[in-house]
Amino acid sequence: MDKKAFTKVIQEKFKIVRTEAGYTQDSMSQTVGLSKKTLVQIEKERIVPNWTTCVSICALFRDSDILTSTFGGDPLELAQVLSRGNAHYPQYNKEMLYWEKLEEKDGWRLEKNKMNDLYRVVNADNQAEHASYLERQAVTFFKQKTSE
Incomplete structure (x- = not known):
């Protein structure tokens, strides 16, 4: 192509x-x-x-x-x-540089970006499922997922 x-x-x-x-x-x-x-x-x-x-x-x-x-x-x-013409993939975990784990439960993680204060909720497959600049939105989503 x-x-x-x-x-x-x-x-x-x-x-x-x-x-x-x-x-x-x-x-x-x-x-x-x-x-x-x-x-x-x-x-x-x-x-x-x-x-x-x-x-x-x-x-x-x-x-x-x-x-x-x-x-x-x-x-x-x-x-x-x-x-x-090509794609180069760095051999380090970029996620660890920028994301701070705030809470973890049942394979779900609530994280905060160290550079821009973005919050996200990551599932057990390391896929972000929700992101928000509002901490309470991210916390609410995290609690919904971990209480199911």
């Missing part, structure tokens, strides 16, 4: 990714940084999104089932390889 084919696929999947995420055209255009008119043109397949828009879609909707199944894995990783 090359960049041209990649952008064509993003164009074809644009609307379904938006609806999968529960976004309106207005909220999607604001999130991605497009005018609503441009977004509509992309969704109607009248114009092809530029490379920057495609990469932002892959980054913002990285966990999209639609994108993951379409590309056979992480869409952002594919965009990185298409852009750079």
